[in-house]
Amino acid sequence: DILIVDNNVKRLAARSAELEKHGASVASYTFAKLAALADKGALFVQHLKLEAVVTRDEGGRLSRLLDGFRPRQDYSSEIAENTKLSALAGAVPAGSRGLLFAADILYVSVRNHGVLSLAERDVHVYAFDAVTAALEVEGLISPGGARALSALRFLKCLYRRGETGQGDAARLAIETALEVLPSEHFPQQVRGLSPRELLAAGPPTDAPAYVVLRDLERHLVALEALGHDVARNDELLRLQRWISNPRAYAAISHRLAPEIRSLISRLTESHAPARVAAVG
Numbered sequence: 001d002i003l004i005v006d007n008n009v010k011r012l013a014a015r016s017a018e019l020e021k022h023g024a025s026v027a028s029y030t031f032a033k034l035a036a037l038a039d040k041g042a043l044f045v046q047h048l049k050l051e052a053v054v055t056r057d058e059g060g061r062l063s064r065l066l067d068g069f070r071p072r073q074d075y076s077s078e079i080a081e082n083t084k085l086s087a088l089a090g091a092v093p094a095g096s097r098g099l100l101f102a103a104d105i106l107y108v109s110v111r112n113h114g115v116l117s118l119a120e121r122d123v124h125v126y127a128f129d130a131v132t133a134a135l136e137v138e139g140l141i142s143p144g145g146a147r148a149l150s151a152l153r154f155l156k157c158l159y160r161r162g163e164t165g166q167g168d169a170a171r172l173a174i175e176t177a178l179e180v181l182p183s184e185h186f187p188q189q190v191r192g193l194s195p196r197e198l199l200a201a202g203p204p205t206d207a208p209a210y211v212v213l214r215d216l217e218r219h220l221v222a223l224e225a226l227g228h229d230v231a232r233n234d235e236l237l238r239l240q241r242w243i244s245n246p247r248a249y250a251a252i253s254h255r256l257a258p259e260i261r262s263l264i265s266r267l268t269e270s271h272a273p274a275r276v277a278a279v280g
């Protein structure tokens with residue numbers, strides 16, 4: 001993973017593209033954006049402070065920003081937002097693909113919840129296994145919880161690779177994971193809905209942009225379950241590609257969400273079952 005920081009947006013884009021051609025996973029920020037995150041107490045900056053190796057820093061600007069960062073003591077608002085994310089796993093399209101989507105959502109939300117909750121206790125860890133182990137040590141999940149949650153990583157990888165199997169194993173792993181997680185922040189069960197029932201649901205209210213976009217992804221899974229060929233539509237194909245690279249969500253404008261949701265609604269209508277006339 002490589003982080004590049006520069007005030008020149010064009011230079012950031014060019015350098016990111018160059019590094020990605022060589023297989024690097026790149027995050028790019030302007031100094032203004034990174035400073036704004038630091039002002040908000042974002043734990044991403046603490047992650048950098050503790051684990052990043054600075055290879056080049058002209059004028060020492062990045063080092064000064066990291067050295068001066070202090071995490072907040074209260075992340076309750078971010079924890080509440082993450083609870084809205086985890087809620088997406090509570091209702092998914094019936095079938096193996098929907099279950100894998102639920103596992104992916106739970107993987108992300110467990111890591112987020114752990115990073116935030118542990119930071120309030122001045123424990124700063126970020127790798128998934130380290131987070132779940134620390135949650136268990138701190139008594140924030142049930143005993144044996146770290147082991148129960150470990151399967152989510154494998155299922156997440158299957159989902160992002162486009163796999164469609166593992167239905168029974170995924171359901172068991174999800175049920176086991178939910179048993180050890182705090183019910184006030186995670187769904188108590190995963191319900192498999194018919195694709196049309198899920199597609200008829202409106203967008204989540206008062207949700208962060210990331211949650212809105214992941215809800216669109218959930219609708220895409222439902223649309224595929226109806227037999228729609230996503231590859232025939234450029235916008236939906238782009239959304240499908242984001243699934244394998246969730247970091248791309250950071251580059252998506254929240255303004256795109258209503259447009260994509262409207263497109264999915266139109267495509268759902270186009271797949272409505274044909275009405276058969278009664279013959280008397």
